[in-house]
Amino acid sequence: MIEGILVEGLIYGIMALGVFITFRILDFPDLSVDGTFPLGAAVMASTLTAGWNPLLCLLLAFAAGAAAGMLTALIHNTLKVPGLLAGILTMTMLWSINIRVLGGRANLPLMRVETMLTRFQHGLGAALSQPAALLLFCFAVVLVIKLAMDFFFHTDLGLTLGALGFNEQMIIAQGIDPRALKYIALALANGLVAVSGAFAAQYQGFADVNLGQGIIVSGLAMVMLGEFILRSNRIGWLTSRVILGSIAYRAIMYAGRYYGYYINLTPNDLKLITGILIIAALAVTKLQDKKGAAKKGKAKK
Amino acid sequence: MIELKDIDMTFGIGTPDENHVLNGLSLKVNRGDFITIIGSNGAGKSTLFNVISGKYSPTSGRVIFQEGDVTSQPEYRRARYIGRIFQDPLLGTAGNMSLEDNMVITQKKGFKGLKISLNHQLREKFRKELVQLDMNLENRLSDNVGTLSGGQRQALTLLMTVLSQPEILLLDEHTAALDPKNAAKVLELTCRFIEKYSLTAMMVTHNMQQAIDYGNRLLMLDNGQVIFDVSGEEKKNLTVDLLVKKFHEIRKSDFLSDEALLS
Numbered sequence A: 001m002i003e004g005i006l007v008e009g010l011i012y013g014i015m016a017l018g019v020f021i022t023f024r025i026l027d028f029p030d031l032s033v034d035g036t037f038p039l040g041a042a043v044m045a046s047t048l049t050a051g052w053n054p055l056l057c058l059l060l061a062f063a064a065g066a067a068a069g070m071l072t073a074l075i076h077n078t079l080k081v082p083g084l085l086a087g088i089l090t091m092t093m094l095w096s097i098n099i100r101v102l103g104g105r106a107n108l109p110l111m112r113v114e115t116m117l118t119r120f121q122h123g124l125g126a127a128l129s130q131p132a133a134l135l136l137f138c139f140a141v142v143l144v145i146k147l148a149m150d151f152f153f154h155t156d157l158g159l160t161l162g163a164l165g166f167n168e169q170m171i172i173a174q175g176i177d178p179r180a181l182k183y184i185a186l187a188l189a190n191g192l193v194a195v196s197g198a199f200a201a202q203y204q205g206f207a208d209v210n211l212g213q214g215i216i217v218s219g220l221a222m223v224m225l226g227e228f229i230l231r232s233n234r235i236g237w238l239t240s241r242v243i244l245g246s247i248a249y250r251a252i253m254y255a256g257r258y259y260g261y262y263i264n265l266t267p268n269d270l271k272l273i274t275g276i277l278i279i280a281a282l283a284v285t286k287l288q289d290k291k292g293a294a295k296k297g298k299a300k301k
Numbered sequence B: 001m002i003e004l005k006d007i008d009m010t011f012g013i014g015t016p017d018e019n020h021v022l023n024g025l026s027l028k029v030n031r032g033d034f035i036t037i038i039g040s041n042g043a044g045k046s047t048l049f050n051v052i053s054g055k056y057s058p059t060s061g062r063v064i065f066q067e068g069d070v071t072s073q074p075e076y077r078r079a080r081y082i083g084r085i086f087q088d089p090l091l092g093t094a095g096n097m098s099l100e101d102n103m104v105i106t107q108k109k110g111f112k113g114l115k116i117s118l119n120h121q122l123r124e125k126f127r128k129e130l131v132q133l134d135m136n137l138e139n140r141l142s143d144n145v146g147t148l149s150g151g152q153r154q155a156l157t158l159l160m161t162v163l164s165q166p167e168i169l170l171l172d173e174h175t176a177a178l179d180p181k182n183a184a185k186v187l188e189l190t191c192r193f194i195e196k197y198s199l200t201a202m203m204v205t206h207n208m209q210q211a212i213d214y215g216n217r218l219l220m221l222d223n224g225q226v227i228f229d230v231s232g233e234e235k236k237n238l239t240v241d242l243l244v245k246k247f248h249e250i251r252k253s254d255f256l257s258d259e260a261l262l263s
């Protein structure tokens, strides 16, 4: 069970990193995620089934997610509609597109296909038990992604993105078109989400159009949980805590699934738990802010 | 250097709230000018800056920059040669980031690439520049800008803006939100930087004495028009009383309430 929590926490953590980029860094509530997650899964599953090189499949999944993210940015930038609506439009359209990617069906099993995960496990042979090999693989993948992201947000471009969500006027004042930055950030975020979907499909052994339903809300819960675990402003810690939050979220969901029946909870109640989790996180943050403000006010006097 | 030709700006055209804010305003700003601008609330001072900076495009009229028509150039493009500082000290910097990261973003105008500029050498350079502010900020490079006071933050914004070497500096009551001591300090820095980097500048202020004491040229704005434009000797000989008198000569309206408005 603990391996399951860690593996899923890591795989979904990639998605949470994408959500972190849009919601936290860009301050853009992007709901495309519900569509780009299954898009990544669908692209991965259908290209793997067609016998393509798994690494190429993964790259394609990223590219597909990135393209979808840019579509959201395009709708938002050119039609000046709020980000929320732009994301919903992309998400809705992707549902149909995902079915097409899956070859006109809603579900594509990967049981008899060699995935990146099974390849790695077989490659290691008897050196590691299968669950341990899986965990090692996911850990390595997430570590590489996290470090790449840390590097990116240290570059001049990354810093500029970091300022955009906080102060758009400052970015304009530097002679930079904020729209261009939004393309980049939404592409990056949804590319990551699609990669997460690609691994989720390989892990579960199938791709399904409904894989993404409500995933944005769970991603948000992961990001918020992480914020409770660690307080920091350094990008390295910020990305780490997103992944920790994702693992914590999985642990809570596991607990809900396996021990929930003691208090009459069924798996159908997990969405309710997720929602309550987010509301609780919001409430606690609000209370802390109030306390902080009160303290500051006192200090001034 | 910058020329405004017959600028009209009307908000909410065709609605009951239609508001004609700039009325055929024409103005020529020469290189090296340091212009102070006064005018009552709602006279159109900020709107004038918004038109120059490209935040709003005028209803009619043209904006010329160094012989080129830039009327339809978007704000972010014009920002490459226009530096602007607002009344709100929060608008110039990103409070969630460190001083050094803020300075990396603003050290050069234009789109940024995938390189990491911040190194020992650049930090040294930032430190040297920050010393000029005399606020001990050179020792706080890795602190979040959000932890600075309003005065420190505005001084930092000023420094970052002049270091990016704009052709023209627009200051919109940039000391009005600060306490008197910090306001004086930021104003002093402003003058020093304008001189040091030989900048062309326009400064909006509600303080008539300030408008008289600083700069080489003074504009009075009323009802979206430049009603008074003095420079040189004539400006040096101005006093607040003279200015108020001048205002009423031109406007010929109720003395008391207008004096209250102007100051």
Ligand SMILES: Nc1ncnc2c1ncn2[C@@H]1O[C@H](COP(=O)(O)OP(=O)(O)OP(=O)(O)O)[C@@H](O)[C@H]1O
Residues within 6 Å of the ligand: B011, B012, B019, B021, B039, B040, B041, B042, B043, B044, B045, B046, B047, B048
């Ligand atoms: N975006 C806008 N939409 C509608 N009306 C606006 C807008 N911006 C400014 N105005 C109006 O234009 C008029 C002039 O405003 P402006 O901000 O230029 O005045 P100001 O001279 O800067 O005054 P203050 O001294 O109070 O800063 C005001 O009546 C204001 O309500």
Ligand SMILES: [Mg+2]
Residues within 6 Å of the ligand: B045, B046, B047, B172
């Ligand atoms: Mg104003």
